Amino acid sequence: MTAFVAPEEFTTRPTLEGTFGMSASTHWIATATSQAVLERGGNAFDAATASAFVLHVVEPHLNGPAGDMTGLFATAEDPSTPVVMMGQGAAPAGATIEHFASLGLELVPGAGALAAAIPAAVDAWLLLLQEHGTWELSDVLDFAIHYAEAGHPVLARTVGQIKAVKGLFVEHWPTSAELWMPDGRVPEPGELIRNPEYAQVLRDLVAAGGADSTREERIEAARHEWRTGRVARLAAEFIRMPHRHSDGGDYAGVMTEEDFAGSSARFDxxxxxxxxxxxxxxxxxxxxxxxxxxxxxxxxxxxxxxxxxxxxxxxxxxxxxxxxxxxxxxxxxxxxxxxxxxxxxxxxxxxxxxxxxxxxxxxxxxxxxxxxxxxxPPLVTAEEFAAKFGGDTTASGGGEPTVPGASGGAASVAKAFAGGSGHMFAVTEAEAGADGSGAVRGDTCHIDVVDRWGNMISATPSGGWLQSSPTIPGLGFSLGTRLQMTWLDEASGQPLTPGRRPRTTxxxxxxxxxxxxxxxxxxxxxxxxxxxxxxxxxxxxxxxxxxxxxxxxxxxxxxxxxxxxxxxxxxxxxxxxxxxxxxxxxxxxxxxxxxxxxxxxxxxxxxxxxxxxxxxxxxxxxxxxxxxxxxxxxx
CATH class of the missing domain: 1.10.246.130 (Gamma-glutamyltranspeptidase, large (L) subunit, C-terminal domain)
Structure with a gap:
């Protein structure tokens, strides 16, 4: 007999039951995609991978292709051994404490390409598909390509995020304004939005594999294309141009094509x-x-x-x-x-x-x-930070927190960088449709899948949000900001170090x-x-x-x-x-x-x-x- 308080009889939805397969995620289209793969004979790993690429399209304010991911799975063949999907990239070679200090920074910015770890999420999903999936890459990516090209109804919370950073996009990140504010306006909730440039990125991955090669070789070719092809070249070229970061400064990124090429996902x-x-x-x-x-x-x-x-x-x-x-x-x-x-x-x-x-x-x-x-680590309250730099800090620029600290009022959302630039890359209560807490409904995605053979996976993709750094022309997405997990202090347990992974959440x-x-x-x-x-x-x-x-x-x-x-x-x-x-x-x-x-x-x-x-x-x-x-x- 449990000592717990009995659960309420009322629940918002039933607990689903069955014997064929189950999928759950943070967006209904991604969940439906996953289940569609299961229905067509795919296993949990085919389904989760297809769902993950769809999440890049339908939850762009919560994750992107150049972000991060970690996952855990167990296979029907080896059920007793849980395996980690390591999709967290390391700091680029040029991301040194000395370089950041030379820019006058005391913290890694919360947004902008300086905060970008080397993208590893896409490579991790392709590795999973290569070693444990059964489907062709073209079939897996077909769902995401469809929604990127034909469009999908934009979420109210995505609209809220775009509205919150509209000034930033218009004044400092014109490539982001071009993608997310077509005709110079913020889209309406439910309006169909498209991302044909990302669809082409996915088509390039499919095209990288030759017709005479095996399924696994075709996926390996796609992994090589991601790390060494057009994505790496365009990203490295674009971020060499200084752009606005979350502290109000304008800096160039440091990631190079060599950083892309030298990074690879793995199982741990x-x-x-x-x-x-x-x-x-x-x-x-x-x-x-x-x-x-x-x-x-x-x-x-x-x-x-x-x-x-x-x-x-x-x-x-x-x-x-x-x-x-x-x-x-x-x-x-x-x-x-x-x-x-x-x-x-x-x-x-x-x-x-x-x-x-x-x-x-x-x-x-x-x-x-x-x-x-x-x-x-430095222990600074929101009041102390505001007294030093100005502005309200109850929601973090470019980051994942979903609720304010105790010092924040119901409608309180951060509105200023240090230096008072007027942006914190956070959604306001009215714009995001949050409840009375002032909560910011955005940060990350999640996927859970189990199939009838007993394969099971749990994965959390994140980073590369539309508000994390300027959209890269020709790619339709931006770099992530995971390096803000590190400290600009050599004595820290989590110092910014080239080649070392930031401690991800x-x-x-x-x-x-x-x-x-x-x-x-x-x-x-x-x-x-x-x-x-x-x-x-x-x-x-x-x-x-x-x-x-x-x-x-x-x-x-x-x-x-x-x-x-x-x-x-x-x-x-x-x-x-x-x-x-x-x-x-x-x-x-x-x-x-x-x-x-x-x-x-x-x-x-x-x-x-x-x-x-x-x-x-x-x-x-x-x-x-x-x-x-x-x-x-x-x-």
Whole structure:
């Protein structure tokens, strides 16, 4: 008998059930694309790849071809081995701390080509298709080519993002204005928009393979074309011209054709723990994925009643565990020598668990796993940043955060770079159609797929947003901004270093039981990704919720960490909650010292999940109703 509060009888949608296949994503067209591939005999990897390229087209404010991605999958042939898709590019050779300092920068800008890591997402999807898919590349890309050429109805939130950066486009990024503001105007929600230049990029990838070669050789040729062909040449040429960045300065990018050619996606070993009879698999510590592993290890030492996000004691305990894990992230995680065996050891976890008391901590408390001291990041509140540079910083320029910190009012959205240029590349409440929280409904995408053979994948594409840097002429997309995860400080655990990957926030999850994959899940949300997933995992594995019940349940997260996105502020003891958590629970959290921001009833999280019972073949799926955009489909 679970100690959790029973889920509400009402859910926004049913939990889907079936035995053929399930797909879920952050956009209904991508979900439908994935399911269409399954219906035509493709496997989960064919389906996810087709869906991912469609997301480049239909969610351009949330991801793009020159962005980043991480994924986790398990195959029917080797179900006990979760595998990481490494689609996170490294810093270019010219991206040095010395160069950025010579420009007078103290932080990597949140938008502009200086912040671009080498694009690796497309190569990662092609690698997956090459090694584990069954379809021809031409068939997989046909869906995205269709929507790019024939058009798709533009989302209200995409329109909101374009409207928010209209002045930037017109004054500083004319190539972006040409693509996203045809005839000089912002499109209307639901209007068909097209991107023929990106369609041609995809056609070039297909054409790179010869008719006499094998399927795998044709995909390898497409990978080579992506890294060494027209994309690399046009991107490198274009960003040599100085352009406006999120701090108000005009700089040239540093990425070269050689950077493109020398980068390649790969598969990595997953990081795992055991929790309540399940194996939880995450991307390694070059991502923020082990946050979830550390938090679960800490919480595993408490009784079930302290693991329920819907109660005061549960919410308090979960938030305190997350603050400890996030502090370790900010000090120790990165493309470095951190040993996860030390971070997740019984001894270290017991030390961290002992720090959780009855009241909220307002301190930044990293540990020293294996004696590793690390280096504290700058801890600057939004008020301190605004006092130094001017402007409102409750939403970050070019980054992924979806809600403001506790200092922000309901309609408060950042409006100025340091230096007062008047843009922060964020959507205002009115423009984005956000609820009363002032939340910015944009950041990242997510895909979950399971097929009838037992293949399962969870993937989180992001970066290369339409607002991240100027559109590259001839390509129809822009470069990403993932280098803002790094610090311009050699002593940092995450310094900007050529050839080293930035510590990404992209963090899908795969869960196994008895050596077989049973749940794939994830969400957009920047620093909130593993926080929202933690509540979902606890409700599924401990509370016994069905997927849609767990996704619909009220969400919460802490803002008491060094933000991953420019201007990288933090809110000591900060907690953001959905109002549906309840007045009594919220008042109890405040009495314990948490600084609570109410985000509205349906404001936090864009979670989705698919499941499969290996014994029966029964599958389920659920998707986030918030924002009326994500959907699950299956049968």
């Amino acid at each position: 070993e997953a990081a795992t723990i055991e929790f309540r009879g399940y194996t939880i698999a995450k991307v390694g510590a070059w991502s923020q994925g082990p946050i979830l592993l550390e938090a679960l290890r800490i919480l595993d030492g408490f009784d079930d009643e302290r693991l329920d996000p819907s109660t005061e004691i549960g919410a308090h305990t979960i938030i305190e565990a997350l603050k400890l894990a996030m502090a370790d992230r900010d000090v120790h995680f990165g493309d470095n020598d951190l040993d996860l065996a030390d971070l997740l050891s019984d001894e270290y976890i017991a030390q961290r668990r002992a720090l959780i008391g009855d009241t909220a901590s307002a301190e930044f408390r990293p540990g020293a796993p294996g004696g590793r001291e690390g280096h504290l 992209l963090s899908p999850t795969l869960i196994l039981k008895d050596g077989r994959p049973v749940i794939a899940l994830g969400t957009p949300g920047g620093d909130q990704q593993d926080q929202w997933q933690l509540a979902l995992v606890l409700r599924l594995l401990v509370g016994g919720y069905e997927p849609q019940q767990a996704i619909d349940a009220p969400a919460l997260h802490t803002t008491a960490m060094a933000g991953s996105f420019w201007p990288r502020t933090w809110t000591p003891a900060g907690v953001v909650v959905e109002d549906r958590l309840g007045d009594d629970v919220i008042a109890g959290l405040e009495a314990r010292g948490h600084v609570v921001t109410r985000a509205g009833d349906w404001a936090l999280g864009r979670l989705s999940a698919v499941t499969r019972d290996p014994a029966t073949g029964l599958m389920t799926a659920g998707a986030n109703p918030r924002g009326a955009q994500g959907y699950a489909v299956g049968r």
